[in-house]
Amino acid sequence: MLRLVRTRGFVVPLAAVLFGLAAVSPVTGQTWNRAGTSASVSGWVRDATGVPQIGALVQVLAPNARLVGTAVTDMKGRYRLVNLPAGSYLVRATQALYLPAQRDxxxxxxxxxAVVDLTLATLFTPSQWLPAQRREPEESGDDWMWTLRSSASRPILRWVDDGTGAVSSVEYSSSATELSHKTMSENRLALISDDSGFAHGGVHQSLTMERVHPDGVGSILRADLSGARTPYPVAPSADVVVGFERGTVWSGYQRTLLTYHLHPELVGRGSSNGMQAATIRSAQRVELGDTVMIDAGSMLREVNMAGNAVSMLPFVRVSVKPAEHVILTYGYATSGELQSLDDLDRVEVEMPVAVAMNGHLRTQRGEHQTLGLSGRAGRSVMEIAIYRDKIDAAPIAGTGVLTSTEIAAGGVVADPTTQSFRALSGEYESSGYRVLLKEELTKAISLTGQYETGSALIADGSTDASVQGVLGSLRAMKTYAATVSLNGRLLRTGTRFRAAYRWQPESTLTAVDAYHSYGDAAYFGLHLRQPLHINGMLPHGFEAVVDVTNLLAQGYRPFVSSDGRTLYFAQAPKVLQAGLSFTF
Known part of the structure; x- marks a missing residue:
C-alpha cells in the first residue's frame, strides 16, 4: 500500500543547488552501484501549482543516510536515476526557497x-495564512473555483511493459499535491432561471470548461447565454469569460481573466443598442519566504453605451506574517471587484453600471485603503481593521418600470425585462472600522459574526420625488452594520449552504464599508447546492442550485414616477435564482 508522507523540511542553501548542478549531469544522475543491478527511479519535480522546477536536486538515500545517487532536474522538471541496487530508500528533492519534499x-x-513525482511546497503557502478574506469562494453564486490544481491527492499504481514481454510494476506517488502528466479537465453545464436580477433575467444556459495542462498552466472558459424574454423583443444577452493561470518567479503565480458582456436589453439615455463591456482583470502573487506575500494587479474596462468610458483600476495588497498565526495586511484598491488575487476565484462578475450624465458616460469609481490585523487561536479567527474610502460613484439599485422621459433625463440605466434599474451616486467619503470573528463549529461548518462602522447614503424622506430628485437628495450618514452567517457542508447529504443576515438601517441605500462587503447583499440571503441522486437514476454530478437575495424584501424606499406609479430604491432588491447544474 502506498502512502503519502508530509515532511518537515529545512531550507537548502542556494549553494547546494549550484553544487549539484555542477557535479552531476541533468536528468540522469550519478549512482554508486557496485552490484551492477538495473533498478531505476524517475519522475517530475513541481511546485504546489504544478510548475516544473528546473535545477532541483534529487537524492536517493539509504536507511543509514548514505547517499546512493543524485540527479538534477532538466528544463521540464524531469529527473532519472539508474543502476540503483535493490533495497529500501528515501528519495528527496530540494530547491532554494522551497521546503524539501521526500518519499521514504x-x-x-x-x-x-519506480516513478516518484515530488511536489515542493514554498516556505510560505496559502494554507499557512489565515482565512481573513471578505468571503470564501464557494459561499455564494454558481462560480468556478479553479480547483483542479489540487484535485488529485491520492497515489496511483500503474503498469508498464519493459520491452521483453514481461510487465514490471511501477510506483507513482506524490509528496503533496499530485498532478497527472496528462491534461486534466472538468466541465459544468447549468440552467438557471432568474426572476428579477438586473441584467440577468430569464432562463440562462451556461457552460464552464476548465483545464490544467501538463506544464502546470491552467485555463478556463465560461459562456452564458440567455433565452428569450417574452414579451420583450430583444436579442439574447451573452457573457463570455476566458482565463488562464501560470506560475511565475519568486514562488508566485499570475492569473488573468478576459470578460465580454453583451446586453441588448439594457436601456439608457441616447442608447438603442444596449450595453457592451470588455474587461481584463489581471493579478500576480509574489511570496517572499514565509514572511511576506504581495498581490498586485489591475482591471482595465471599456464600456460602450451611447458613448465610451475607459477606466484603469489598480490594486495592491501586502500581507506580513510577523509571528505564527498573526497577519498584518495593508490594501489599496480602486474597485470592489478586484482587491486581491483571490478575487479572481470568482469567474462570474456583476454587470458594470454606466450612466450617461452631462454628455459623457460615468462608471463606478473610488479609492479604498485598509489596514488590518488578524490572528488564529485554535478553531477561532479574529480580524480587526480600519479603513478609509473616497467613493466617486457608487451603484444605487432600484425596482420598477421607468418611463422613457425618466430614462432620457439621464443618470440611470434600465432593464425592462426584469423591471429593475441602476443609478450612480455622487461623491462621498467613509471611514470606520470592522471586527470579524469566525468560529469553526465542526470540520465542515463555520459561524461568522461581523460588526462594521462607517458611512452610507440615505435619501430625502419625501415619497413624491422623481428619480433624479431622489438621486440629487442623497447624502452620507454615519451608521453601522452587523452580519451573522453560517456556511459549510452537510456531510451526510453533500449539501453546501450559506445562510447570512446582514443588517443596517433600512433607510440606507449603500453598504457600510462598501468595498469589504462587495458581493455580500444586505438582509437575509440563502444559497444552497444539493447533489441529486434519486436512487441512482441520475449520473454523478447533478446538483440543484438555489440562490436568494433579501428574501424578506427589506430596505425598500418608495418614490413616485413621472406617470404616477410607485417605484423603489433598495440597497439589495429581492432576487430569486434557481436551476440545475451538471459537472462532468
Missing part, C-alpha cells in the same frame, strides 16, 4: 522501475 520507504527490487 521506497522498495526497489532488481529490474524494477
Amino acid at each position: 520507504n521506497l522498495k526497489l527490487v532488481s529490474g524494477s522501475r
Whole structure:
C-alpha cells in the first residue's frame, strides 16, 4: 500500500543547488552501484501549482543516510536515476526557497522501475495564512473555483511493459499535491432561471470548461447565454469569460481573466443598442519566504453605451506574517471587484453600471485603503481593521418600470425585462472600522459574526420625488452594520449552504464599508447546492442550485414616477435564482 508522507523540511542553501548542478549531469544522475543491478527511479519535480522546477536536486538515500545517487532536474522538471541496487530508500528533492519534499520507504527490487513525482511546497503557502478574506469562494453564486490544481491527492499504481514481454510494476506517488502528466479537465453545464436580477433575467444556459495542462498552466472558459424574454423583443444577452493561470518567479503565480458582456436589453439615455463591456482583470502573487506575500494587479474596462468610458483600476495588497498565526495586511484598491488575487476565484462578475450624465458616460469609481490585523487561536479567527474610502460613484439599485422621459433625463440605466434599474451616486467619503470573528463549529461548518462602522447614503424622506430628485437628495450618514452567517457542508447529504443576515438601517441605500462587503447583499440571503441522486437514476454530478437575495424584501424606499406609479430604491432588491447544474 502506498502512502503519502508530509515532511518537515529545512531550507537548502542556494549553494547546494549550484553544487549539484555542477557535479552531476541533468536528468540522469550519478549512482554508486557496485552490484551492477538495473533498478531505476524517475519522475517530475513541481511546485504546489504544478510548475516544473528546473535545477532541483534529487537524492536517493539509504536507511543509514548514505547517499546512493543524485540527479538534477532538466528544463521540464524531469529527473532519472539508474543502476540503483535493490533495497529500501528515501528519495528527496530540494530547491532554494522551497521546503524539501521526500518519499521514504521506497522498495526497489532488481529490474524494477519506480516513478516518484515530488511536489515542493514554498516556505510560505496559502494554507499557512489565515482565512481573513471578505468571503470564501464557494459561499455564494454558481462560480468556478479553479480547483483542479489540487484535485488529485491520492497515489496511483500503474503498469508498464519493459520491452521483453514481461510487465514490471511501477510506483507513482506524490509528496503533496499530485498532478497527472496528462491534461486534466472538468466541465459544468447549468440552467438557471432568474426572476428579477438586473441584467440577468430569464432562463440562462451556461457552460464552464476548465483545464490544467501538463506544464502546470491552467485555463478556463465560461459562456452564458440567455433565452428569450417574452414579451420583450430583444436579442439574447451573452457573457463570455476566458482565463488562464501560470506560475511565475519568486514562488508566485499570475492569473488573468478576459470578460465580454453583451446586453441588448439594457436601456439608457441616447442608447438603442444596449450595453457592451470588455474587461481584463489581471493579478500576480509574489511570496517572499514565509514572511511576506504581495498581490498586485489591475482591471482595465471599456464600456460602450451611447458613448465610451475607459477606466484603469489598480490594486495592491501586502500581507506580513510577523509571528505564527498573526497577519498584518495593508490594501489599496480602486474597485470592489478586484482587491486581491483571490478575487479572481470568482469567474462570474456583476454587470458594470454606466450612466450617461452631462454628455459623457460615468462608471463606478473610488479609492479604498485598509489596514488590518488578524490572528488564529485554535478553531477561532479574529480580524480587526480600519479603513478609509473616497467613493466617486457608487451603484444605487432600484425596482420598477421607468418611463422613457425618466430614462432620457439621464443618470440611470434600465432593464425592462426584469423591471429593475441602476443609478450612480455622487461623491462621498467613509471611514470606520470592522471586527470579524469566525468560529469553526465542526470540520465542515463555520459561524461568522461581523460588526462594521462607517458611512452610507440615505435619501430625502419625501415619497413624491422623481428619480433624479431622489438621486440629487442623497447624502452620507454615519451608521453601522452587523452580519451573522453560517456556511459549510452537510456531510451526510453533500449539501453546501450559506445562510447570512446582514443588517443596517433600512433607510440606507449603500453598504457600510462598501468595498469589504462587495458581493455580500444586505438582509437575509440563502444559497444552497444539493447533489441529486434519486436512487441512482441520475449520473454523478447533478446538483440543484438555489440562490436568494433579501428574501424578506427589506430596505425598500418608495418614490413616485413621472406617470404616477410607485417605484423603489433598495440597497439589495429581492432576487430569486434557481436551476440545475451538471459537472462532468
